Amino acid sequence: MSTLSDLLAEHTDLPGSAVDHLQRVVGEWQLLADLSFADVLLWVEDSASPKETRTVICVAHCRPTTASTAYPEDVVGTVASESQHPQVLQALVEERVVRPTDGGTHAGLPPRGEAVPVRWGGEVIAVLSRDTNLSHQRAQSPLEVAYLDCAEDLCQMISDGTFPIRESRSDTNSSPRAGDGFIRLDTEGRVVYASPNALSAYHRMGLSSDLVGRNLAATTRSLVTDPFESQEVAGYIRDTLADIPGRRMEIEARGATVLLRALVLKPGGKRVGAAVVVRDVTEVKRRDRALLSKDATIREIHHRVKNNLQTVAALLRLQARRTNNEEARQALTESVRRVTSIALVHDTLSMSVDEEVDLDEVVDRLVPILSDVATVSTPIKVRREGSLGVFSAERATPLVMVLTELVQNAIEHAFEPGAPGTVTMRAERSARWLDVVIHDDGKGLPPGFSLERSDRLGLQIVRTLVAAELNGSLGLHPGTDGGTDAVLRVPLGRRGPRYWNAT
Template identity: 25%
Template sequence: MKTKYTINELCKKYTSLSNNDISKIIDISKSLDFMADFENSDVFIDVLSKSRNVAIVVAEAKPKKSVYHDSVIGKKALRSNEPGVLKALEKGLPSKDIRALTQEYKFVKQKIHPIKNDNKVIAVLIVEKDISNEIKEDFKIGLNKSIETNTESQKLMNLINSNQIVNNNLDDAILIFDNEGKLKIKNNKASILYKMLDKKNDIEETHYDKVSLDNKKFDNLNKQIRYCNGKKVLKREVKVGDFYFKVKTVLTNEEDLSVVEIIKDITEIKNKEAEIISKSVAIREIHHRVKNNLQTVASLLRIQSRRCKSEEAKVTLEESVNRILAIAATHELLSKEIKDEVNIMDVINAVANNAKRYFNNISHKIDIEVNGEDFYLDTDRITSISLIINELIQNCFDHAFKNLKSGKIEISISGDEENKIISVEDNGEGFDTSKESNSSLGLSIVKSYIKDKLRGDINIISNNTGTKVQFKFPIKI
């Protein structure tokens, strides 16, 4: 079936690939028909979308007997259904014999090979074979002598074809029990799992109570299970020795088959979570110590400032103290965060409060107001923004309110998902921007950090009613 979309159109719409990358994909796509005939399989080219959570099919070729009824060009490949495709796009590693669920909810086995341009993964080539028969053979049936083989097999097929039970659990252990609690159906994963746990070599016909990982009783399941999306489901996490499992128990409507239990091994995930938490605690402790060390340096500079006879030297040292404390405030916030990101509003408020303590005095009463849309940002740029805000507030105190006893500084945050805008505006005396001093250390720091660290732009507007400094920067670099 000829699609209305072209590779070029889809890549331009969903990706950030260059024209050179797209040309290479187009060249490779010209041989897909030959590959489909040679492999007697469906062949596709997928690209990674801008959101990075899904892949987009941009080219396809079908054999005489295809798994697919309709064209899938332009459709999405989800991570939950085709994990191998997303992994190959992200890691650049080839793989084979990866089980997946197609856009038409059919089971296939995939061979996946990354397509590279200048050592960068730009797409993946996928060869798919139908494995419906393999899925059927993956289940072992314990037959009750009082039940005919055809009847039991039909029930099994009904369960296999039921998306609500099996579709997304091909790599999980699946056990199906009859109305008396005896295990009637299991897949190979279940056999492997119970051998690993030293339970039994053969668990067929074993009662639910003897294979339950968390010692739940078959007769009590109906009381413990709750309705979820119209089905009676019980979900929980279970620890057995050094292993962790996610267990889902479902009551079925099949005649003579009562309970389905799906067991997913999450030991690796749990171990990684524990490792991440351990590293996170260590990183937070480092940030805490850095904050303490910076405060110590600031205290030493204050002592030096008090002993200075030169007023100019005192001012310079106090400005340095304030800059150090602005950085220390960021590390203090990072010492309380689990992720390596900080809430921008918290940082600006911390810097503003620090500035008010150091610059407000009896003769000057300056209010600082912070408002706008909050967002999170990485450590490096957060530190840069804290220094920029500190310098701009300091400039306001030093120059905008020289001849005024009171005033107001308003810091506002706005923007969208791609760009953020931060403004620092005062209602002071203003200045002539055409005579802006290039020798000002504070303004030099501001301009340098906005350009080099944030990849942003700065705009300064000033008149006799005050000054507004606004800088805009991309949220992603």
């Protein structure tokens, strides 16, 4: 099944920052679906469709855990139609929240056919729709009203472009859900509503009274036995109310372990309080210890692989210093560079929990090494512009190898002996592609040069990795301002079948 990244790559030309924002929206929207008692769908305009028709396609779907779904069938891939989703097209054209014609607010009832524009950088990049299963009517209890009030605020913040905020993916993925325990705070930090599950979690931590009317920061601080942790959690709640984002916390009190996450609510830019979700994970923590041990083992394996590769690189470097043959010395030096680049990927994985690699971090650590092992005598400046982003481990290793070879090729072959120069790595990431240009301000390509016919080992390695491992393309061309451009394009999503229409 295609992922959100695949569908965005297939149907849009959104820049990388907009794609990242939509990923954050999807990372948060289980909370929105649960608070809304509604299915939440993400719609984007298909870039290949004619402007006059404005084809809008669903690329993601989230069902609520607090109510019955409105769509038992899979909606992803369907096209918004005038009969089923007219509000989606209207929200996209008018760039505003579109609600049903029978009422402007929820009035204690879940939303029916509502569309919310998703803004990023001041532009509408997608639309969220909320749809409730009308065959299951809900009572207007205090819990339902508190949930829906919070959902309205979050939807307005999505339309304003102020939610979600930039947080770590692991923080979002492991956060409590609304059904685990929900607390609504006013602007002063006092509890105006606490769900039964939230109250049960606080009772397990030692609270003997109700939460409503109490200051949550002071109450939580009094329950936590560790003085440093109690100050930290109280400060986290106060900072959230002041619109200072932080990471969700895990607190312990009287043998209980509770996850707590707070979100400021500021629809229309005005702070109206905060939403807090909590979850009692006391029993879960006991079962997770075995998984944490396995995760630590995997990271230790990556650490040992990195150490072994560094040992190999050190032995090759030692052999290169003792070799009198210049050609052999150069081959050994190039091997040192290649082994070191792979070792850096494993070093990053040894500190990661999700088997993903931040290429910016790896490349920035690799650049000084490239300059050190270069065979040229004059230092060449190497710099990076733009962000390469995060890649899975299986794609990160060949990509780092390719970038290493291209930069090293420019350092060693683009400049006259003794001449200074600069090699610039320019990266641009969109929904579909990662485009990287390795530009040097050197002497340019030799007459009659052909990448396909080149016998340089480094370029042969690059061509093989780009074609076989990355499914990308590579070209070497004269730069517009002189020098040479190595142009690399790597697809970020799988090309799948076009959308189908479900009416």
